[in-house]
Amino acid sequence: MSNTNEPKTAMMAAVGLSPDPGAAAIRGPEIHASLEREEAVLEVDCFSLWYGTARALWDVSMRIPRGKVTALIGPSGCGKSTLLRSVNRLNDLIDSVRIEGDMRLNGDSIYDRAVDVIELRKRMGMVFQKSNPFPMSIYENVVYSLRIDGVTDRRTLDEVCERSLRGAAIWDEVKDRLHSSGLSLSGGQQQRLCIARAIAAEPEVLLMDEPCSALDPIATGRVEDLIADLKGSYTVLMVTHNMQQASRTSDYTAFMYLGRLVEFGPTDDIFMRPHRKETEDYVSGRFG
Amino acid sequence: MKPAATDKPANSTSSRPRRRRALSLFAIGEPWIWLTHAALILCVAMIVCLVALVIYQGAQTFIPRPVAAMTLLDGTSVLGEVSRSESHRPTELAVREQCGDAFFAEGTARLGALGGESQRDLLRIGNYEITGEHFRWISSYIVRAESRPADVVVLERMTWGRFYGTPKSFQIGERTEASGSDAAWKAFQSHHDACRARFEVRRRLERVELGAVNHAMEDARRTVRRAELAGDHDELVRVKHEKSLRMLDLESEATALRSRITAIDKENESYVLMMVVAGGNEVPIKVADVVRAYQPNRLSLADKLSILGSRWGEFLIDEPREANSEGGVWPAIFGTVVMTLLMSLAVVPIGVLAALYLREYAKAGAITSAVRIAVNNLAGVPSIVFGVFGLGFFCYTVGAGIDTLFFPEKLPSPTFGTGGILWSALTLALMTLPVVIVATEEALAAVPSSMREGSYACGASKWQTIWRIVLPKAMPGIMTGTILAMARGAGEVAPLMLVGAVKLAPDLPIDGIFPYFHLERSFMHLGFHVYDLGFQSPNSEAAKPMVYTTTLLLIVVIVTLNLAAIRIRTVLRRKFAGAQF
Numbered sequence: 001m002s003n004t005n006e007p008k009t010a011m012m013a014a015v016g017l018s019p020d021p022g023a024a025a026i027r028g029p030e031i032h033a034s035l036e037r038e039e040a041v042l043e044v045d046c047f048s049l050w051y052g053t054a055r056a057l058w059d060v061s062m063r064i065p066r067g068k069v070t071a072l073i074g075p076s077g078c079g080k081s082t083l084l085r086s087v088n089r090l091n092d093l094i095d096s097v098r099i100e101g102d103m104r105l106n107g108d109s110i111y112d113r114a115v116d117v118i119e120l121r122k123r124m125g126m127v128f129q130k131s132n133p134f135p136m137s138i139y140e141n142v143v144y145s146l147r148i149d150g151v152t153d154r155r156t157l158d159e160v161c162e163r164s165l166r167g168a169a170i171w172d173e174v175k176d177r178l179h180s181s182g183l184s185l186s187g188g189q190q191q192r193l194c195i196a197r198a199i200a201a202e203p204e205v206l207l208m209d210e211p212c213s214a215l216d217p218i219a220t221g222r223v224e225d226l227i228a229d230l231k232g233s234y235t236v237l238m239v240t241h242n243m244q245q246a247s248r249t250s251d252y253t254a255f256m257y258l259g260r261l262v263e264f265g266p267t268d269d270i271f272m273r274p275h276r277k278e279t280e281d282y283v284s285g286r287f288g
Numbered sequence: 289m290k291p292a293a294t295d296k297p298a299n300s301t302s303s304r305p306r307r308r309r310a311l312s313l314f315a316i317g318e319p320w321i322w323l324t325h326a327a328l329i330l331c332v333a334m335i336v337c338l339v340a341l342v343i344y345q346g347a348q349t350f351i352p353r354p355v356a357a358m359t360l361l362d363g364t365s366v367l368g369e370v371s372r373s374e375s376h377r378p379t380e381l382a383v384r385e386q387c388g389d390a391f392f393a394e395g396t397a398r399l400g401a402l403g404g405e406s407q408r409d410l411l412r413i414g415n416y417e418i419t420g421e422h423f424r425w426i427s428s429y430i431v432r433a434e435s436r437p438a439d440v441v442v443l444e445r446m447t448w449g450r451f452y453g454t455p456k457s458f459q460i461g462e463r464t465e466a467s468g469s470d471a472a473w474k475a476f477q478s479h480h481d482a483c484r485a486r487f488e489v490r491r492r493l494e495r496v497e498l499g500a501v502n503h504a505m506e507d508a509r510r511t512v513r514r515a516e517l518a519g520d521h522d523e524l525v526r527v528k529h530e531k532s533l534r535m536l537d538l539e540s541e542a543t544a545l546r547s548r549i550t551a552i553d554k555e556n557e558s559y560v561l562m563m564v565v566a567g568g569n570e571v572p573i574k575v576a577d578v579v580r581a582y583q584p585n586r587l588s589l590a591d592k593l594s595i596l597g598s599r600w601g602e603f604l605i606d607e608p609r610e611a612n613s614e615g616g617v618w619p620a621i622f623g624t625v626v627m628t629l630l631m632s633l634a635v636v637p638i639g640v641l642a643a644l645y646l647r648e649y650a651k652a653g654a655i656t657s658a659v660r661i662a663v664n665n666l667a668g669v670p671s672i673v674f675g676v677f678g679l680g681f682f683c684y685t686v687g688a689g690i691d692t693l694f695f696p697e698k699l700p701s702p703t704f705g706t707g708g709i710l711w712s713a714l715t716l717a718l719m720t721l722p723v724v725i726v727a728t729e730e731a732l733a734a735v736p737s738s739m740r741e742g743s744y745a746c747g748a749s750k751w752q753t754i755w756r757i758v759l760p761k762a763m764p765g766i767m768t769g770t771i772l773a774m775a776r777g778a779g780e781v782a783p784l785m786l787v788g789a790v791k792l793a794p795d796l797p798i799d800g801i802f803p804y805f806h807l808e809r810s811f812m813h814l815g816f817h818v819y820d821l822g823f824q825s826p827n828s829e830a831a832k833p834m835v836y837t838t839t840l841l842l843i844v845v846i847v848t849l850n851l852a853a854i855r856i857r858t859v860l861r862r863k864f865a866g867a868q869f
Contacts, residue, residue, distance in 0.1 A: 090741055122747030132738040135761045145746040148756070197746065207745075 032265025038065030071250035125198030131190035133182035168196035188219025346840030368411035414450035453563035623811035630713035639724030675783030678715030707788030710807035720773035731765020
């Protein structure tokens with residue numbers, strides 16, 4: 001994939017004007033060939049983002065394949081969460097954020113002026129690092145996105161609730177107490193409840209921001225199994241700090257460093273045969 | 289092994305390493321801990337003392353005391369309850385005044401025998417229509433004899449205060465039913481309940497039924513007046529005709545009621561208890577006038593308790609009488625509770641909405657900060673200033689406007705254009721607004737941003753997020769603000785004196801007459817009642833214990849209101865909290 005900015009940065013580097021410390025990215029991202037064969041559900045097109053004057057993302061371009069799990073890895077502060085939160089425009093809530101470039105969800109622009117952010121967010125689901133069940137019953141938590149759309153038909157709600165809870169592999173644990181508080185569940189259950197909530201609206205893409213980082217190994221295992229189950233029916237874009245997790249659960253992995261996409265390819269290749277030295281250093285634990 | 293600090297470095301030219309100073313007492317902080325203990329103990333002690341004083345003084349108000357009969361030096365006798373005692377040193381002038389010239393020598397001698405210091409008792413002598421005073425100080429050196437006659441009776445009356453005396457005879461009409469103190473007392477007891485029951489019927493007829501008829505007449509008059517103001521001649525003639533017929537009906541109804549009342553009065557008036565007072569005079573007492581009667585020197589513990597219970601019952605559910613120093617405070621309890629609830633109803637929605645805008649929608653900047661500072665400073669404005677504002681704005685501007693628009697037929701007498709429970713509630717709502725706004729803002733700020741983001745990520749709009757996630761989560765905090773506002777509002781008196789609390793308002797703001805809620809009515813308030821009893825009562829000695837009792841009641845009412853709100857908060861918290869990780 002071509003990076004339109006590549007000649008410029010290369011030139012700047014040539015005259016000794018390194019625009020950023022991310023010298024590795026000067027060559028542009030390394031996109032593995034196998035990705036070209038995948039159908040993209042989400043296309044990121046030369047996307048940059050600033051928090052005030054600090055630039056957090058540098059011309060990121062990538063295509064997220066449909067029905068696959070894509071993991072974003074990289075050291076802290078490399079912009080993976082920022083990128084994820086840009087997909088459903090949660091960064092809009094921060095006043096100082098400024099962006100350039102665009103993203104497309106199934107061909108529809110995300111950052112176009114005419115886009116209704118709320119309608120856009122209805123097409124995606126998101127799971128956060130810290131589980132955030134709402135202060136209401138388990139049932140109401142799951143059907144929240146239907147409630148805000150004004151759905152009141154009891155049968156539809158019941159159906160969606162059961163299907164989503166089954167989808168999130170938590171149905172058996174909570175089916176007898178659907179009307180107790182969502183906050184009464186354990187940490188791992190809360191996170192799976194949040195996943196159930198996210199898939200209740202049948203999102204086109206499911207965004208996960210370090211979904212297991214606050215969980216113990218057993219709960220993590222269950223959520224990872226769940227992600228594996230979701231594969232195929234949902235497109236998952238997941239940020240993770242945990243490289244074992246990325247290698248266990250994802251089909252594709254993107255390595256980001258200092259706000260740039262460095263390498264993006266099949267997970268096995270990224271971990272076993274990375275093309276870039278920085279990627280190899282990171283996945284082998286030499287830095288990061 | 290030696291500690292490293294004292295080891296001399298091998299190749300150091302400096303002398304000894306610096307030895308650290310041992311921890312002083314102050315560094316450990318022990319004195320400061322004592323100081324914090326002392327401060328806490330001081331706070332607790334003050335609260336405990338306050339509550340203990342109020343409870344001690346308030347609880348003994350209604351305990352019946354024995355009645356003493358005293359014969360003084362000059363031969364006069366006095367009958368009354370000893371309400372308190374103290375010792376004093378009468379001057380020669382005082383002795384001359386108390387004993388009169390004839391007994392001055394004897395009085396001086398008796399005082400001398402006591403070493404110049406005498407005890408004096410404050411005797412509640414009652415019988416105001418004869419004696420002209422409710423209380424009298426009696427120094428013990430001028431008392432020749434003191435006894436506690438068993439057949440003395442205390443009568444608590446509807447008017448003129450208490451009556452102390454001995455029954456002589458009981459009469460029904462011209463006929464003497466019983467004579468002799470015990471027989472008369474028995475006869476009185478057997479007829480008293482029936483008389484009181486008739487009196488209650490009469491009171492209901494007068495207050496409720498005659499009140500309703502009067503209300504209907506007033507209504508008819510007002511309809512005519514409205515038609516006059518409208519200026520349509522034909523309509524006016526029609527209305528006048530229709531209403532004059534109605535008036536005739538009502539008049540006859542009122543006449544019938546009045547004749548029933550007169551009949552009851554006449555029957556009740558025939559029951560008379562003849563009493564002998566301390567001086568020996570006979571005084572007729574109407575049985576229906578007597579609220580409660582007992583023989584104070586013959587009471588068993590059970591009797592005492594029953595009188596205590598009956599007095600408390602009257603205090604809680606009856607109307608005041610005798611310039612508020614006797615009877616009950618039910619209208620004041622009702623007024624306090626209704627006013628506080630109305631105030632909460634007004635202040636919570638407005639405060640929460642204002643705080644929502646300030647916290648969620650307003651752009652942070654100079655104007656928002658200025659508004660926030662202004663709101664916080666409102667909390668420091670003296671409450672009487674709010675009273676003045678309420679009077680000027682609510683009563684004289686808004687209320688007068690409402691009167692011109694909706695009640696022109698009643699003018700010039702104001703309906704809403706004067707103090708009333710609604711204006712009081714709104715004035716206090718204004719006063720407590722900062723409390724609610726500050727508490728709500730803090731509660732909103734404490735809602736974790738992860739919850740908001742989760743809601744946004746589900747495709748909720750900002751308003752849906754606020755309504756479904758933020759507000760429920762912030763509800764316990766908002767309730768805390770409400771509790772504080774209620775506590776402040778329920779105890780406030782100064783502004784109420786300007787905007788609607790009155791000395792006596794037996795018509796409750798909620799009753800059975802359409803439209804049931806009479807928010808324009810002035811009302812009684814326990815706080816104002818305390819002030820009125822303490823400073824405005826003509827019978828200040830009798831009112832003083834009532835001040836404590838009413839204060840006790842006010843505290844109980846406020847605590848009850850707060851406990852109710854705290855209970856709601858606990859339920860909300862349990863609903864939304866659960867186990868959090």
